Amino acid sequence: MIDLPAGVGAPNLPLQADDEPLPLAADMTPATTVCPGQESLFTMRRNWSPVLARLRSRPPGELPLTGTATALVEDFAELRRDQQASGLRKNIRTLTILGYWLGVENAFHERDVHDLAQLDTHLAAKPVCQFLRARGLLVEDPELHRDRNLAWIETALHALPQPVADEIRTWVDVLRGQGPRENEPRSWEGIRRYLTTLQPTLTAWTAASMTTLREVTSDHLHNTLKDLAGTARRQLATALRSLFRALKRKRMIFRDLARHLAVGDLTSIPRPVPSDLLAGLLDHAATPFARLTIALAAVHAVPAADLDLARGTLELHRGLLRHTLYLEELTHRLAADWLAYRHQRWPASVNPHLLVSQKTALDPDHPAVHRVTLGQVVPPNGPTLDRLRQDRILDEATATGDPLKLMRLFGITEQTAMRYVGTAYPERTAKLPR
Numbered sequence: 001m002i003d004l005p006a007g008v009g010a011p012n013l014p015l016q017a018d019d020e021p022l023p024l025a026a027d028m029t030p031a032t033t034v035c036p037g038q039e040s041l042f043t044m045r046r047n048w049s050p051v052l053a054r055l056r057s058r059p060p061g062e063l064p065l066t067g068t069a070t071a072l073v074e075d076f077a078e079l080r081r082d083q084q085a086s087g088l089r090k091n092i093r094t095l096t097i098l099g100y101w102l103g104v105e106n107a108f109h110e111r112d113v114h115d116l117a118q119l120d121t122h123l124a125a126k127p128v129c130q131f132l133r134a135r136g137l138l139v140e141d142p143e144l145h146r147d148r149n150l151a152w153i154e155t156a157l158h159a160l161p162q163p164v165a166d167e168i169r170t171w172v173d174v175l176r177g178q179g180p181r182e183n184e185p186r187s188w189e190g191i192r193r194y195l196t197t198l199q200p201t202l203t204a205w206t207a208a209s210m211t212t213l214r215e216v217t218s219d220h221l222h223n224t225l226k227d228l229a230g231t232a233r234r235q236l237a238t239a240l241r242s243l244f245r246a247l248k249r250k251r252m253i254f255r256d257l258a259r260h261l262a263v264g265d266l267t268s269i270p271r272p273v274p275s276d277l278l279a280g281l282l283d284h285a286a287t288p289f290a291r292l293t294i295a296l297a298a299v300h301a302v303p304a305a306d307l308d309l310a311r312g313t314l315e316l317h318r319g320l321l322r323h324t325l326y327l328e329e330l331t332h333r334l335a336a337d338w339l340a341y342r343h344q345r346w347p348a349s350v351n352p353h354l355l356v357s358q359k360t361a362l363d364p365d366h367p368a369v370h371r372v373t374l375g376q377v378v379p380p381n382g383p384t385l386d387r388l389r390q391d392r393i394l395d396e397a398t399a400t401g402d403p404l405k406l407m408r409l410f411g412i413t414e415q416t417a418m419r420y421v422g423t424a425y426p427e428r429t430a431k432l433p434r
Contacts, residue, residue: 048116051101056120069099076131079348080362090124091131098128108132110141130364149188156195161206167213167252168195168202174246181249197239213244214253221258237261273383273391281382288338290377293355295331297388301410307335307354316411323411397424 055063065073073095080088094117098108110129117125132138153172157165175194177185201224205216221240225233237258244258281298285291296302296314302325306315312332314325327335335354342349346361353360355369374385383391393410400406401424403417422428 046112046115048112048119051097052116052119055097055100063096063100065096065099066103069104072104072135072137073099076128079131080127087124087127090122091127094123094125094128095131097123104137107137107139109139110144113138114141114144134364147188149192152192153188153195156199160202161211163212164202164206164210167247168198168243170250170252171243171246174250175242179246179249194239194242197235198243201236201240213247216244216257218257221261225261272394273387277383278388278391281378281388284379285377287377288334288341289355289357292331292334292338293374293377293385294388295334297385298392299328299331300325301389301392307339309335309339321411325409325411393420394424397421401425401428 073092076095077088077092080091094113097116098113102108102112113129113132114125117123117128129138133140157169157172160168172191172195173179175186175191177183204224205220210216224240225237228236240258241261244253244256247253248256278298281294282291285294300314302314302316306317307313308315309332312327314327316323316325338355342356342361346356349356349361351361351363351366353366353368355374357369357373359373360367360369378384378388393406393412396409397403397406397417397420401421403414403421406412406417406420407414
């Protein structure tokens, strides 16, 4: 059988789930069951719609597989046995359809897996691709491995006129650590948030016939920010300061007019968490994961770190620096409980992160736990992990008033330590009248 292409001349167009499937003969037999091991004659992109329309009503167990394909599916099921039932069924069905229609004698194309899964919410692509890749049965598609945030940034830059697009691209390069000064590269996700904030402003400026950011004046900046307040103003002002600072360092503008742009009250520290909200947080935490996460935030003011249980230390990453924290008895016991639970729950997990979840424990890409998952360990009406962390530092600042101790204890910067001390003892940092 020769599969029909998704579109002539456009092999990378996305397939839509509501596309009308092409007719497929009811007695048609998959090519691999007729000629096992037959390699592809053409590399045109498959249209899985007619195949899926034919197989949708048939459960995976009814699809006849070869012995090799059956063994592959069983290996996958055994490897993912700790996965939730709904997710496992999606993965098993996807691999079964691929094995039935394409056979397992040749490697699968990654694009095929994603195109198939895109047409049905009851199918999944990523775990299947990870499994096939580990066994050398996947032909990877480079386009599928481009960071989605990077792809969004490139699309946004393409929409800007020259040379503004070149100036923004220079700023992005600086944020990625390619500037004249050494600094830790920002993530594509963080850069996308910056550019999302700037996009309406850039669009308005270019629509007003601005051809380069060298034409920006103080009036432009003032008019952009004058009607904003709160978080919206702070985010835009921060992004503008970052943009013009980078362009000045690269000598693409003469003056950094945004250098002294007021971004709002960045020095304020949240008030202490009321004691009634702190009481019983650990007692109400239902899992070892939740108890350790709360202890890390409320006792050591960190969301996560590298653990050395034998030495009783946490190694905290602060940009390019490393800071060692020493565990007290409570956190040491909670960490031991969590590691014992993790080993019992996911014995095959090799994720190097201390904290893992159902989704990340067995993921071959070893991702960190998402911040949303971390935030769910506290009660809905309780303090967030960020507030717990800030409350802990503020409590220590109130007790000692020593910024050097805060820096040694929590691994924070000099500026951050001084802000906490200034909040705890405002009279020490008040400006004297002239």
